[in-house]
Amino acid sequence: MKYWLMKSEPDECSIDDVLAAPRRSTPWSGVRNYQARNFMRDQMKVGDGVLFYHSSCDEPGIAGIAEVACAAYPDVTQFDPKSDYYDAKAKRDAPRWFNVDVRALKKTRLVPLAELRKHKPLSGMRLLRPGNRLSITPVSAAEWKYITGRLV
Numbered sequence: 001m002k003y004w005l006m007k008s009e010p011d012e013c014s015i016d017d018v019l020a021a022p023r024r025s026t027p028w029s030g031v032r033n034y035q036a037r038n039f040m041r042d043q044m045k046v047g048d049g050v051l052f053y054h055s056s057c058d059e060p061g062i063a064g065i066a067e068v069a070c071a072a073y074p075d076v077t078q079f080d081p082k083s084d085y086y087d088a089k090a091k092r093d094a095p096r097w098f099n100v101d102v103r104a105l106k107k108t109r110l111v112p113l114a115e116l117r118k119h120k121p122l123s124g125m126r127l128l129r130p131g132n133r134l135s136i137t138p139v140s141a142a143e144w145k146y147i148t149g150r151l152v
Contacts, residue, residue, distance in 0.1 A: 002048045003139040004039070004068075005127055006102065007055040015052050015064035018104035025103040029075045030085040032097065036136040041072045041098040049144055050102055053127075054110070055135075061112035062152060069103035108152035121146045 006028060008014070018026050031037055045068060052064035074095035077085035090096040116122055126137040139147075 002043060002045065003051070003141065003144040004044065004048060005051040005053050005062075005137050005139050006066075007053045007135045009056045010054040010063070011057070014054065015066075015104055015107050018052070018066065018102065019064075019107060021104075023069075023103065024105075025069045025101050027075070027099050028102050029077050029099045031075070031099060031135060032085060032087075033134060036134050037096075037098055039136045039138070040100050043138075044068045044072060044100050046070060049139075049148075051139060051144075051147065052102070052104065059110060059112050061110045061115070062108065062147065063110055064107045065105045065148065065152065066102045067105060069101040072098040072100050075099040111147070111151045115151070116147075119146070119151070 013026060018024060028040065031040065048068040050066040050068060051062050052066045054060055054063045075097040077083040078087040078090040078095060078097045079092060080086055087096055116125070117128055122128060122143055125139070125143050126132055
């Protein structure tokens, strides 16, 4: 089992939105970064743990716990000319972008970025590295255990 931190802007898709969705699940679509896409397409497996992170908001931070609910499949938004995520170079027989479905397990207290930075066991966490802008990052088993056991 692997662990991930996945960022979402809460005004687009919050932990509450996913908890209210059918099957408490949603496609993690619209990712247009190759490294983040590769994490979903090549490494994520059903049942992997997810730290659901609210970003680009007044107080960014971990807002819930989720899991990968299905294997990667082509992101349909790449084929829709009306979508903000349309990609004219993507073809149905050669998709460029993939997503997984994420199932929310529980909402947690918000653990702000500033609080995460205060914990020495998290000092190597990819989220906390300078310049990190990826919407999906791996989380080590030790980081997962620390966060889920002590902070949320």
